[in-house]
Amino acid sequence: MSTILEVKGLGVAFGGVRAVDGVSFDVREGSITGLIGPNGAGKTTVFDIATGFTRPQHGEVRFRGRRIDGLPPHVIARRGIGRTFQVIRLMPRLDATNNLLVAQRDQVGERIAGALFGDWRRQEAENRRTAQGILERVDLTHRKDVAAGSLSYGQQKLIEIGRTLSLDVDLILLDEPMAGVNPAMRGQILDLIHRLNEEHGKTFIIIEHDIQMIMGHSDDVIVLDHGKEIAQGPPQDIQNDPRVIEAYLGVGHDEEGKP
Amino acid sequence: MILGLATDQLLELLWVMGIFSILSLSLNLVVGQAGLFQLGHVGFFAIGGIMTVYGTHADHLGLDLLAGILLGMAVSALCAVVIGLPTLRLRGDYFAIATLGFAIIVRVILEGYYIQGVYNIPPLNPFGHPIPFQTTVIGVTVGWRVIELLFVLGLLAVVYLFLVRLDRAPFGRALRAIREDEVAAQALGKNVMAFKLKAFVVSAMLAALAGSLYVHHLRVFDPSAYDFNLTILILVMVILGGLGSHQGAVLGAVLVTILNEVAKQLSGGVGHDIDAAALNNLLYSGLLVLLMVVRPQGILGDRDLRLMDRLFGRFRRRPGEDG
Ligand SMILES: Nc1ncnc2c1ncn2[C@@H]1O[C@H](COP(=O)(O)OP(=O)(O)OP(=O)(O)O)[C@@H](O)[C@H]1O
Ligand SMILES: [Mg+2]
Numbered sequence: 001m002s003t004i005l006e007v008k009g010l011g012v013a014f015g016g017v018r019a020v021d022g023v024s025f026d027v028r029e030g031s032i033t034g035l036i037g038p039n040g041a042g043k044t045t046v047f048d049i050a051t052g053f054t055r056p057q058h059g060e061v062r063f064r065g066r067r068i069d070g071l072p073p074h075v076i077a078r079r080g081i082g083r084t085f086q087v088i089r090l091m092p093r094l095d096a097t098n099n100l101l102v103a104q105r106d107q108v109g110e111r112i113a114g115a116l117f118g119d120w121r122r123q124e125a126e127n128r129r130t131a132q133g134i135l136e137r138v139d140l141t142h143r144k145d146v147a148a149g150s151l152s153y154g155q156q157k158l159i160e161i162g163r164t165l166s167l168d169v170d171l172i173l174l175d176e177p178m179a180g181v182n183p184a185m186r187g188q189i190l191d192l193i194h195r196l197n198e199e200h201g202k203t204f205i206i207i208e209h210d211i212q213m214i215m216g217h218s219d220d221v222i223v224l225d226h227g228k229e230i231a232q233g234p235p236q237d238i239q240n241d242p243r244v245i246e247a248y249l250g251v252g253h254d255e256e257g258k259p
Numbered sequence: 260m261i262l263g264l265a266t267d268q269l270l271e272l273l274w275v276m277g278i279f280s281i282l283s284l285s286l287n288l289v290v291g292q293a294g295l296f297q298l299g300h301v302g303f304f305a306i307g308g309i310m311t312v313y314g315t316h317a318d319h320l321g322l323d324l325l326a327g328i329l330l331g332m333a334v335s336a337l338c339a340v341v342i343g344l345p346t347l348r349l350r351g352d353y354f355a356i357a358t359l360g361f362a363i364i365v366r367v368i369l370e371g372y373y374i375q376g377v378y379n380i381p382p383l384n385p386f387g388h389p390i391p392f393q394t395t396v397i398g399v400t401v402g403w404r405v406i407e408l409l410f411v412l413g414l415l416a417v418v419y420l421f422l423v424r425l426d427r428a429p430f431g432r433a434l435r436a437i438r439e440d441e442v443a444a445q446a447l448g449k450n451v452m453a454f455k456l457k458a459f460v461v462s463a464m465l466a467a468l469a470g471s472l473y474v475h476h477l478r479v480f481d482p483s484a485y486d487f488n489l490t491i492l493i494l495v496m497v498i499l500g501g502l503g504s505h506q507g508a509v510l511g512a513v514l515v516t517i518l519n520e521v522a523k524q525l526s527g528g529v530g531h532d533i534d535a536a537a538l539n540n541l542l543y544s545g546l547l548v549l550l551m552v553v554r555p556q557g558i559l560g561d562r563d564l565r566l567m568d569r570l571f572g573r574f575r576r577r578p579g580e581d582g
Contacts, residue, residue, distance in 0.1 A: 089446075105448060
């Protein structure tokens with residue numbers, strides 16, 4: 001399998017804090033890759049760099065071989081990297097359908113001339129059908145007209161994932177998609193990820209604190225600690241890696257990072 | 260006392276409502292729909308005024324009315340690009356301060372050059388040839404004030420339909436999405452900067468249009484009219500009617516105009532004991548406080564009543580509208 005995302009010597013510091021400190025890893029196309037590490041390890045910061053929200057001070061990020069570090073977020077999104085956020089970011093006053101519609105690419109009606117004189121309604125009708133399809137896939141058809149802000153927490157997480165489908169990207173970065181979600185909904189989200197991975201060839205990088213879940217569902221695992229990547233490889237190797245065990249035990253048994 | 264108004268006064272009142280409506284509609288695009296706090300709208304209103312004076316006045320270029328109006332809109336657009344490009348990428352408060360500063364600079368410059376005012380500005384005459392004091396249209400004799408009013412109201416209708424069309428298209432949805440969550444919009448591939456700049460430039464051009472109409476009607480240009488109070492007044496109209504609602508913007512303009520007139524009549528009535536401007540400010544402040552308590556989203560909230568759709572039985576939802 002080819003490499004879809006390549007991270008080399010990535011580093012960024014906020015004030016004195018080296019949030020990410022020389023991180024390198026490869027993500028294989030078509031894989032589900034877990035990104036784990038204790039709180040403050042730098043996981044979200046890696047996502048922020050890969051999606052253009054944070055500019056790295058060192059290193060580079062390549063997507064399908066092309067450098068993307070330093071590009072603005074909307075350009076990276078259009079190249080084919082989508083993401084969700086640790087704290088959900090939906091357009092709360094738009095309904096579920098329009099949260100998906102807004103993510104569609106190349107909309108004629110988004111240009112002023114197109115909005116005034118263009119035949120955007122035809123494209124909109126087609127986009128609506130696509131959105132219906134996505135709503136069916138995430139099992140939210142019955143909530144299609146509900147303002148996103150009024151959806152349940154789990155449903156909001158599903159819409160957030162659905163938006164990356166609407167954007168039609170190949171690589172999807174999920175920042176703690178299962179956190180704070182009830183077990184039934186967790187199952188639904190996991191199912192969705194596997195189906196998208198197997199049937200549509202989407203590549204996933206998933207940040208999660210639930211080690212069991214990551215070990216059980218990813219093809220590769222990357223472990224960060226204090227801004228450095230301390231291990232990467234298939235789950236069974238990672239589970240027995242003494243550095244990983246130490247990183248997790250080192251933060252104490254009461255921490256969220258405990259398996 | 261309103262009933263006692265002469266026809267001329269009534270025409271004048273309607274005319275002011277028309278100009279204010281264009282102003283508040285244009286500000287609503289930036290503040291209501293794109294969610295950008297703009298404190299310098301009056302600057303573009305003034306630029307529209309002075310550029311059309313420069314373009315059409317016999318002492319300057321002496322072009323015709325349309326050319327003057329377009330000149331004002333073009334210069335306004337240019338200023339919006341120059342202010343918007345560096346400040347729109349920064350946090351919202353930088354943009355607010357930059358636009359505020361811009362309006363102050365415009366006023367200071369205008370007062371420097373035209374402190375005496377400019378007179379003999381060509382009239383708001385869409386026909387190009389000299390207008391008779393009154394004319395007969397299909398057997399009815401009307402003063403040209405009426406024709407002028409119809410011209411302004413016609414332009415208001417065009418501006419209204421233009422903005423509603425933009426809003427109901429995906430362009431409007433993208434603006435609302437950006438207002439709701441800029442970071443998410445970027446992650447979805449939206450060029451947030453470009454959308455904001457477009458909204459800002461279009462809004463500035465429409466303010467300039469209103470500015471041109473204004474000076475051609477008054478036929479006098481007085482730089483002191485373009486002060487910060489006017490910016491606040493336009494903001495009040497937009498907030499009163501409901502941020503994001505076009506009908507609300509027009510309603511706000513109408514209400515504020517009526518309020519102004521009431522204040523004028525009241526202060527006149529009590530024998531000039533009360534300053535009209537002070538009374539105005541008092542009325543607005545009171546009204547705004549009342550509004551924030553009773554209905555913080557403004558009279559119409561952030562949407563338009565779909566009267567036409569209801570009348571004709573169609574039921575089309577605007578992209579981005581929930582429920
Ligand atoms: N914008 C920022 N400004 C300053 N410090 C930051 C910023 N973003 C992250 N940090 C710091 O960088 C470090 C890494 O943060 P990051 O959010 O990437 O961790 P994380 O692995 O996602 O943690 P968690 O599991 O708690 O989400 C932390 O010490 C954090 O406080
Ligand atoms: Mg995080």
